Amino acid sequence: KQEVTQIPAALSVPEGENLVLNCSFTDSAIYNLQWFRQDPGKGLTSLLLIQSSQREQTSGRLNASLDKSSGRSTLYIAASQPGDSATYLCAVCSGWTSYGKLTFGQGTILTVHP
Amino acid sequence: GAGVSQTPSNKVTEKGKYVELRCDPISGHTALYWYRQSLGQGPEFLIYFQGTGAADDSGLPNDRFFAVRPEGSVSTLKIQRTERGDSAVYLCASSLSRGSSSVLNTGELFFGEGSRLTVL
Numbered sequence: 001k002q003e004v005t006q007i008p009a010a011l012s013v014p015e016g017e018n019l020v021l022n023c024s025f026t027d028s029a030i031y032n033l034q035w036f037r038q039d040p041g042k043g044l045t046s047l048l049l050i051q052s053s054q055r056e057q058t059s060g061r062l063n064a065s066l067d068k069s070s071g072r073s074t075l076y077i078a079a080s081q082p083g084d085s086a087t088y089l090c091a092v093c094s095g096w097t098s099y100g101k102l103t104f105g106q107g108t109i110l111t112v113h114p
Numbered sequence: 115g116a117g118v119s120q121t122p123s124n125k126v127t128e129k130g131k132y133v134e135l136r137c138d139p140i141s142g143h144t145a146l147y148w149y150r151q152s153l154g155q156g157p158e159f160l161i162y163f164q165g166t167g168a169a170d171d172s173g174l175p176n177d178r179f180f181a182v183r184p185e186g187s188v189s190t191l192k193i194q195r196t197e198r199g200d201s202a203v204y205l206c207a208s209s210l211s212r213g214s215s216s217v218l219n220t221g222e223l224f225f226g227e228g229s230r231l232t233v234l
Binding site (some may be wrong): 004031032034036041042043044045046050082089091093097099100102103104105106107 | 118120145147154155156157158159162168175202205207209221222223224225226227228230
């Protein structure tokens with residue numbers, strides 16, 4: 001059974017810092033990995049999706065990497081801003097037959113203070 | 115529509131009552147999913163529809179939970195004899211079909227804002 005762990009559970013940083021959020025998964029036979037952002041009381045916003053054949057994806061100040069063999073992904077946020085404050089969730093799709101059936105981590109609560 | 119739409123956004127009910135939650139997926143998305151998110155946790159998979167049929171309902175916790183998608187678009191999650199433990203945010207997501215050959219088909223899921231259910 002796939003298990004996803006995110007570290008740290010919470011992170012508080014001053015504005016402008018570069019930061020890294022970590023995600024690990026127990027079964028390396030994945031189809032894709034997706035990073036989401038969730039604001040309080042809101043739904044999930046997709047940030048980046050990495051296919052199993054890819055090593056990284058970038059969107060603006062965000063960069064996500066994937067190392068299947070070690071069961072790890074990292075989300076790098078450059079030059080953090082207060083508007084980046086949210087919960088960040090990592091989710092893994094464990095194969096073609098599990099299409100859309102994501103296993104989520106518990107999330108990292110990020111606070112960026114001015 | 116432009117995004118996944120869920121109604122109601124909030125529902126408060128009493129223990130033992132029946133509840134329906136509605137999801138309207140992104141136009142053109144034939145795959146639809148329901149997830150449940152308890153406070154402080156990541157979402158957990160409930161059920162996946164491909165078209166009108168439930169392709170995978172392995173995440174439904176018990177037979178009080180049921181979901182339908184009669185015309186392959188809008189879906190309704192139905193909860194009978196609600197219990198306090200059913201209180202959570204119910205999230206709906208949609209995506210292109212697993213079998214879609216579109217170059218846009220990355221398997222990416224798009225979520226709605228959720229329906230917050232509180233059972234008193």
